[in-house]
Amino acid sequence: MRSRRRVTLESVAAHAKVSRQTVSNAINAPDVVKPETLTRVLESIAELGYQPSRAARQLRTRRSQILGYALGPGTYSVYGTIGDRFVHALAQAAQERGYRIMLFAASSDDEEIVQFDELLSGADLDGFVLTNTHQADPRTTWLTERDVPFVTFGRPWDADHGTHPWVDVDGAAGTAAATRHLHGLGHTRIAYLGWPHGSGVGDDRRTGWSSTMTELGLSADERWQETTDNATEHAEVAAARLLRRVAPSAVVCVSDTVGLGVVQAAESQGRRVAVTGFDDSAVSYVAGMTTIAQPIAESARRALALVLRQIGVESGGSAARHELLPPTLVVRGTSIRPDPLSGTVGS
Amino acid sequence: MRSRRRVTLESVAAHAKVSRQTVSNAINAPDVVKPETLTRVLESIAELGYQPSRAARQLRTRRSQILGYALGPGTYSVYGTIGDRFVHALAQAAQERGYRIMLFAASSDDEEIVQFDELLSGADLDGFVLTNTHQADPRTTWLTERDVPFVTFGRPWDADHGTHPWVDVDGAAGTAAATRHLHGLGHTRIAYLGWPHGSGVGDDRRTGWSSTMTELGLSADERWQETTDNATEHAEVAAARLLRRVAPSAVVCVSDTVGLGVVQAAESQGRRVAVTGFDDSAVSYVAGMTTIAQPIAESARRALALVLRQIGVESGGSAARHELLPPTLVVRGTSIRPDPLSGTVGS
Known part of the structure; x- marks a missing residue:
C-alpha cells in the first residue's frame, strides 16, 4: 500500500538510524544535535534526496510559495x-x-x-x-x-x-461585439441596461455599447439607457420602463442576471426583444441567452x-x-432578428 | 496611512535597536546571536507583544493551522x-x-x-x-x-x-420530502429520473423517492424510473422516454440540471408535468424549479x-x-397540481 514516492522524515530517520525528532532537530535546531549525528543525518538527507518541510525551507529561503x-x-x-x-x-x-x-x-x-x-x-x-x-x-x-x-x-x-500589475478582460470590447452582432442581425433600435454610473466595470461595459452605437450612426443618448442593480427583479422593472419609453428591438445588458430581467419584462409586455448578457453564467445557459464569455x-x-x-x-x-484580454461572443437563442412591427408598439 | 495594529519584525528591530536580521536570528537561530543581544531582542518581543511568523511558530508547535x-x-x-x-x-x-x-x-x-x-x-x-x-x-x-x-x-x-469522520446531507430525506410534497399537491403518478445505479449519492436520492412511494401505496417499479448522466440534453432524452412510457404527472429528479431536461421534454411533448430538482442551483432559480437546498x-x-x-x-x-444533516424543500413554479387529463395522454 505504500505509494509514497517522496522521501519522508521517517525514511531519513530509518536510514540514519536516529529518531524522527533527531532528524527534525538536525534541520531546525542543528546546535542541539551532536556533530557526528548531525553529519550522519545530513548525509542521509543528501543521499535520499529528502526535501525538508515547507516551514524549514521557508525560514531558509524566505519564500513560502x-x-x-x-x-x-x-x-x-x-x-x-x-x-x-x-x-x-x-x-x-x-x-x-x-x-x-x-x-x-x-x-x-x-x-x-x-x-x-x-x-x-x-x-x-x-x-x-x-x-x-x-x-x-x-x-x-x-x-x-x-x-x-x-x-x-x-x-x-x-x-x-x-x-x-493587473490583468483584466476588456468589457467594452465585449459589449461592442454584442452591439455589432445585434446590428448585423438587422437591429437599429438597440438600448442598454446597465449598472448605476460610477462602477469601473459597469461604466466600461456601457462605453462599449455607446461608442459602437455612435460609430454606427445610431442614438446612444440617455433615453436609450436605464440602470439597475444586479438583481433580476430590479432589472425587470428598469427594463419595463426602457421597453415602454423607446421600444427597442434589442437590449445590450451589463450582466446575465440583468439580461434575464429584460427577457422577463419583454415576455410580460408581449414583445419580441433580442437580448445579450455578460459572463456566460449558468443563468445565460439556462435562459438560452447570447452572452459574452471571459477568458x-x-x-x-x-x-x-x-x-x-x-x-x-x-x-x-x-x-x-x-x-487586457479580449472576451468572446457566445450566440444563443436570444439573438433574434428584429420584428418588423417593433418600434411602433408603445411609443 | 499606517493602519497596522500588529507588531512587525521591523518594529521589534527598532525597539531593540538591532537589525531586522538579528531579530529573525533571535527567533530562528538563537545560537548565532550574542547572549546580551538575544536578551534585549526577547525583551522587546515580549514588551511589544510580537507574534513570530507562522513558519517559526509552526516549528515550535508542530501545527501550521x-x-x-x-x-x-x-x-x-x-x-x-x-x-x-x-x-x-x-x-x-x-x-x-x-x-x-x-x-x-x-x-x-x-x-x-x-x-x-x-x-x-x-x-x-x-x-x-x-x-x-x-x-x-x-x-x-x-x-x-x-x-x-x-x-x-x-x-x-x-x-x-x-x-x-464525515458530514453529509441526507439526500434520501430530500427526495422523500419532494415526493410527499408532490403527493400533497394531488399527484399519484410520480416518476423518478436519476443517475445510473452505483453512485452513492444517486442511489441514496433514488431510495428517498422509492421508499416514500411504497409508503404511500404507489408504484415505484422500474417502469417509473429512468437514468441519465447529469447533462441536461441527455436528461431530456431520458425524460422523453419516461413521459411516453408511463405518462407521469410529476417527476422527482436527482439534480436541477436533470430536472431541466424534464421541463424541456414536457414542453416538447406539450405536457404539464410537475418537476422537482436537487441542489437549489442557479439552474433551478432561473427555471423556477422546486428543488432541495443543502445546508x-x-x-x-x-x-x-x-x-x-x-x-x-x-x-x-x-x-x-x-x-447527517437534513436538507430543505424550496417550492417554486414547477410545483403544479396534476392536470385532470394526465395519465391519459400517450399511454
Missing part, C-alpha cells in the same frame, strides 16, 4: 461567479509552478486589509491575488506602500492607482505570471505589467 | 457547484477559528493522493477536508493508514470505509469542527464523528 486570495461574500450567491471560476483556474496554474493558494474570507476592503496584515505577520505569504478592484481601492494602496507583491484581476479604474483560465495564468515576476521567481515572458 | 482542500475539475462548469459554495463556507468557518484553507488541484483520486503526499512532506498541513466521496475511495484509505487528520463532506458509501454553511462548520477535534484543537461539542 503561497499566495493569498480573498473570497468575498458576494460569491455566496447561488450563481457560480466569475470569482469562483477564477480561483479554480488560479489554483491549477499556481500548482503547476509549485505555488499554492491560501484562502481567506473578507466582506469589505477594510476586512481584507486586516487579513493582509494578519497573513503577512503570521503566515509568511509571498504575495496576493486580488479581485473586485474599484476606484480609490485602499487595498492596493496598502499593499503598494508596504512593497508586498500582488496582482489584481481587474483594473485599478483610476489614474493615480494604475501602476501596480478566465488565461486571465488566471497571466495574473500568476505577473505576481511571480514581482516576487522574483519568474523573469521571462512579456515585460508588460498590465494585460 | 492550515487545512488542505482539493478543487476538482468538475467544478470548472458554468454552474456554481455545491463544492464552490462549500469551500466559501469552509474558508469563512476556518478563519473564525484561526485556520486557513490551502487549495490544491486534482482531477482524479490518484492525483489527489500525490498532492496529499507532496503537501504533507512539504507544506506541513494539519489536515484535509475532502469532497466527492465514493465507494472504495482510495483517498480516505491512504490518509487513514498514515494517521492524517481529515474529514469528508460526503459519506464513505461502503461499509468497510465508514470509520473516519452548506452548516455542513462546513460541522466538518471543520470534526477535523479540528481530530487534530486535537477542539474537544468540546458533540462526540459524534458522523453527522
Whole structure:
C-alpha cells in the first residue's frame, strides 16, 4: 500500500538510524544535535534526496510559495461567479509552478486589509491575488506602500492607482461585439441596461455599447439607457420602463442576471426583444441567452505570471505589467432578428 | 496611512535597536546571536507583544493551522457547484477559528493522493477536508493508514470505509420530502429520473423517492424510473422516454440540471408535468424549479469542527464523528397540481 514516492522524515530517520525528532532537530535546531549525528543525518538527507518541510525551507529561503486570495461574500450567491471560476483556474496554474493558494474570507476592503496584515505577520505569504478592484481601492494602496507583491484581476479604474500589475478582460470590447452582432442581425433600435454610473466595470461595459452605437450612426443618448442593480427583479422593472419609453428591438445588458430581467419584462409586455448578457453564467445557459464569455483560465495564468515576476521567481515572458484580454461572443437563442412591427408598439 | 495594529519584525528591530536580521536570528537561530543581544531582542518581543511568523511558530508547535482542500475539475462548469459554495463556507468557518484553507488541484483520486503526499512532506498541513466521496475511495484509505487528520463532506458509501469522520446531507430525506410534497399537491403518478445505479449519492436520492412511494401505496417499479448522466440534453432524452412510457404527472429528479431536461421534454411533448430538482442551483432559480437546498454553511462548520477535534484543537461539542444533516424543500413554479387529463395522454 505504500505509494509514497517522496522521501519522508521517517525514511531519513530509518536510514540514519536516529529518531524522527533527531532528524527534525538536525534541520531546525542543528546546535542541539551532536556533530557526528548531525553529519550522519545530513548525509542521509543528501543521499535520499529528502526535501525538508515547507516551514524549514521557508525560514531558509524566505519564500513560502503561497499566495493569498480573498473570497468575498458576494460569491455566496447561488450563481457560480466569475470569482469562483477564477480561483479554480488560479489554483491549477499556481500548482503547476509549485505555488499554492491560501484562502481567506473578507466582506469589505477594510476586512481584507486586516487579513493582509494578519497573513503577512503570521503566515509568511509571498504575495496576493486580488479581485473586485474599484476606484480609490485602499487595498492596493496598502499593499503598494508596504512593497508586498500582488496582482489584481481587474483594473485599478483610476489614474493615480494604475501602476501596480493587473490583468483584466476588456468589457467594452465585449459589449461592442454584442452591439455589432445585434446590428448585423438587422437591429437599429438597440438600448442598454446597465449598472448605476460610477462602477469601473459597469461604466466600461456601457462605453462599449455607446461608442459602437455612435460609430454606427445610431442614438446612444440617455433615453436609450436605464440602470439597475444586479438583481433580476430590479432589472425587470428598469427594463419595463426602457421597453415602454423607446421600444427597442434589442437590449445590450451589463450582466446575465440583468439580461434575464429584460427577457422577463419583454415576455410580460408581449414583445419580441433580442437580448445579450455578460459572463456566460449558468443563468445565460439556462435562459438560452447570447452572452459574452471571459477568458478566465488565461486571465488566471497571466495574473500568476505577473505576481511571480514581482516576487522574483519568474523573469521571462512579456515585460508588460498590465494585460487586457479580449472576451468572446457566445450566440444563443436570444439573438433574434428584429420584428418588423417593433418600434411602433408603445411609443 | 499606517493602519497596522500588529507588531512587525521591523518594529521589534527598532525597539531593540538591532537589525531586522538579528531579530529573525533571535527567533530562528538563537545560537548565532550574542547572549546580551538575544536578551534585549526577547525583551522587546515580549514588551511589544510580537507574534513570530507562522513558519517559526509552526516549528515550535508542530501545527501550521492550515487545512488542505482539493478543487476538482468538475467544478470548472458554468454552474456554481455545491463544492464552490462549500469551500466559501469552509474558508469563512476556518478563519473564525484561526485556520486557513490551502487549495490544491486534482482531477482524479490518484492525483489527489500525490498532492496529499507532496503537501504533507512539504507544506506541513494539519489536515484535509475532502469532497466527492465514493465507494472504495482510495483517498480516505491512504490518509487513514498514515494517521492524517481529515474529514469528508460526503459519506464513505461502503461499509468497510465508514470509520473516519464525515458530514453529509441526507439526500434520501430530500427526495422523500419532494415526493410527499408532490403527493400533497394531488399527484399519484410520480416518476423518478436519476443517475445510473452505483453512485452513492444517486442511489441514496433514488431510495428517498422509492421508499416514500411504497409508503404511500404507489408504484415505484422500474417502469417509473429512468437514468441519465447529469447533462441536461441527455436528461431530456431520458425524460422523453419516461413521459411516453408511463405518462407521469410529476417527476422527482436527482439534480436541477436533470430536472431541466424534464421541463424541456414536457414542453416538447406539450405536457404539464410537475418537476422537482436537487441542489437549489442557479439552474433551478432561473427555471423556477422546486428543488432541495443543502445546508452548506452548516455542513462546513460541522466538518471543520470534526477535523479540528481530530487534530486535537477542539474537544468540546458533540462526540459524534458522523453527522447527517437534513436538507430543505424550496417550492417554486414547477410545483403544479396534476392536470385532470394526465395519465391519459400517450399511454
